[in-house]
Amino acid sequence: MDQHSDRKFIIGGIILLITLIILVRLFFLQVIDTSSKLSAENNSKRIDFEYPARGLIYDRNHKLLVYNQPAYDLMITPSDLKPFDTTELCDILKISRERMKEGIKNSYKKLRDPFIKQLSPETYAVLQERLFKFPGFYVKARTLRKYEREIASHLLGYVGEVDEAIIQADPNYSLGDYIGISGLEKSYEKVLRGEKGQKVYLVDVHSKVMGPFQGGRFDKDATVGRDIVCTIDADLQEYGEKLMKNYKGSVVALEPSTGEILAFISSPFYNPSLLIGRQRTQNYLLLQKDTLQPIFNRPLMANYPPGSTFKTINGLIGLQEKVISTQSEFYCDLGYYSGRVRVGCHNHHSPLDFREGIQNSCNAYFCNVFRRIIEDPKYGNVTEAFNNWRRHVVSFNLGSRLNSDFTNELPGFIPQSSYYDKYYGKNGWKALTIISLAIGQGEILVTPMQMANMTSIIANRGYYYIPHSVKEIQGQNNIDERFKEKKYTTIDTANFRPVIEGMYLAVNGGAGSTAYWARLPKIAICGKTGTAENPHGEDHSIFIAFAPKDDPKIALAVYVENAGFGSSYAAPIASLLIEKYLTDTITRPWMEQRLLETNLLYKN
């Protein structure tokens, strides 16, 4: 009667088959595959960060340079949105209805992105009073940098939002965080930023907070960033920027006894306030397009030949290698002639001894010295003698990075013998081939920072501390150990005395002194002028100086681009800065006036 009774097995089989398929799928989904556990956690977790205030920056005399100002990001919690007066809010925020629509739409997708970043204080003031009318909108406080004195932008650097690459590389950062991008802000980021706090919430799909995540186990309070006392003397820096305002170039002033950077000027400079907040990117692009290159960090990145200031180094090497003595005299007939080589000189009495050679910056004198160094028979050949010369030069940390606490430093260049081998062939060159090195021209390139350090070494009679920009760090007993280490050159202390005397005479020696502009009646300034040959236009004016002679408190290197001889612009600027730093007065307003009234910014 029931001939299809066997079909119960088929139907039962279908039921079991379907059950089995689902069971296997569930097993894979729940037991084997672990990816959904992760997705689930990210789904239902929201991290609210508390941003600590960044550490403050003071000058060496504890005068405030950089602090923080509040900024307000307008945020949206889409689940709390209720109908509101769109026109009123658009008016307050000064945005279009389309922008509003777009923002609300985006808020569903990117819950943590601010709707409007960094409201202006005026907008915030108006909005704050009426915020209750707009449920779902709230304001999140952040801090932005503010500058008590708008100076030293190249040294201080700036702060910006982290990008994707930074987030990937460092788990400490997440979208919307700020980070130091250059200068002190970058090199002392870890000190200044403090520790971000966070509150982890459990949220529903609308990002509505349902309670603390795992009982607040991952919550932590923010720790305020630590303050920094930098080595800059704000008054000196400010005065230097005032003097350099109309010139391209740089000034680096160091305290020889510590290596602390007293002034760090790169001109033309920019107002550091331009690179904060919402306008940062836009302003940065404008600065970047500026043909005067205001964001170019000249003290660390400009490579110039040292010019005649380098005669001090050649002199020191000559004395050290005993190829000359301080009594050695050389004749100069408006230059140095040897075969086809001719290096001109200016008019001065002849012959000159060592001190007079420096005082008069005689090219012939130092061509002779250099030739003696390179042709020194005790080294057997030119290459060995050159390598020895180079060994002395690099002991002044010329042509290589100082590896200090500043960023974007370029090394400069001191050629190796192999460089000339490549250029002229092995044994294809001799002292005369590279004679321009005698007067600091040719292939040799250094940065103003290296020049200032070289000056500091001379002032110290043979040693230096790595130039650095931070003096004290809050909550830390000492700055980095490497800044406390005395570094010696290959030159004996005794050999520095005649060089220093020559430099003293160059400023204070009367007739024949190349830098009489820099003279100050009560302060013993030692200096050396230089001119960096500029193939693209007027030469650059260089002056290195330190003072006082017997107890140096300041050593500096001044570069003024396209200003011709070193004595014309660089020397008076250096002199005024020394006077300002050591006496805090200016006794030569006419000199200051002349500098302020001239403008070489657009000269080539």
Next chain:
Amino acid sequence: MKRTINIFGSIDWLMVIIYLFLVFFGWLNIFAVGYNEKFTTIFNLKLNYGSQLLWILFSFILIIIIFILDFKVFPFFAYIIYGLSLLLLLLVLKFGTEVNAAKSWFRLFGFSIQPSEFAKIGTSLALARYLSGYGITKFTLKTFGICAGIIGAPFLLILMQPDPGTALVFAAFLLVLFREGLPGWILVIVVFVFALFLFSLLLETGIIVTALIGIVLVFHFILNRKPKVFFTSLVIFGIIYAGLFLANKYLEAGIRYDLVIILALVISSIIYIVLTLKHKVKHVFVLLIFLYGFVAVPYSVDFVFHEVLKPHQQKRINIMLGKEQDPRGYGYNVNQSKIAIGSGGFSGKGFLDGTQTKFDFVPEQSTDFIFCTVGEEWGFVGTSVVLLIFAGLMVRIIIVAERQRSKFTRVYAYAVASVLLIHVAINISMTIGLFPVIGIPLPFFSYGGSSLMGFSVLLFILIRLDAMRKAYL
């Protein structure tokens, strides 16, 4: 009085216990979805778990009524109940409240009633009544026609709401017919056409037509078992198709991809028919008729979808298929559902400790996606137990069915098992991404009065009938 005692002795307590377990566990999960720290009492009727308690109470009352009623009312009133359910389906099309672009609900005294739940019971009873009738000993074409009519009427009415998901459930009754003698190949073809129907909405017509031609070619080979015949047909179609395809491309005729295939199919089938007239090749005409019939499905679906259905009805179908109302893009719902279930792991996050389902990441989490909560909070242990208990219930129903002397009860039991099977299979499959998202509830689990009461009545009519199995002597 004597009879009542008799009934209690013959009740299949295993089914009752499974029922109570599923309802209770289902409620626990609905509670877990709605639970938060503001929880005060489980009797809050404003919340799902509170009103579900009410629905459970109503279900129990209905069960008692079923046991009070004489068991003979079910076969006796089967057609009337069926007729009533069809009437309700008609009325809902006119007076129903539109939810999600479909008119499937009555709103009465603040309650929502879904007549399609009632229609499942009516159709089960009507089928049982008809197939248990005198003279139905062999499954003739007439028998099939009448059965198809009984199933087809509510199916079409529900399709008109349009609620294709619920309509699809009625396809489950084919299993009942199969048990009662429907030839197997009809079942296979109907299942195939249903699948085709569904895929037509989801996939490009060209892909479907190509797949169909491939399938028929394979069948052609299986029936003839001659490689030569298979390759001849394949080569003829292949050459003509390639020719037309290239012509379309280089002449820049711009003919639609699927139309090119069909043109190739028509030309090659004519050539093939001429060739086969000389040589004896079996089943060519039958296969071609089926092929053209199948090919017509996606086009008729396309036509009905775009020309007959109104935009809001199209929308409804698109919602059902997960193509629309997906603010985070296609597949969001299934993705979230899979994340929720997967995140439960082997042993689950613990009762009330789920985050995905509780915090609305999963859509419809206490109705159609209640299985996500099981998966998240109870893990693989919970999901496999629930699944196996469902399977156990279905198998138990089949065992119960096979022990009946009454054909009416047997057919009805198979109807119950089939409806449960399709609901459980589709509902769970869609939450784990094995099936498109079709909004049908998980029996006894999902939140909702109509669904819970409907399934309770459906099951307990069987238990009531089974309890009286000895009365048919």
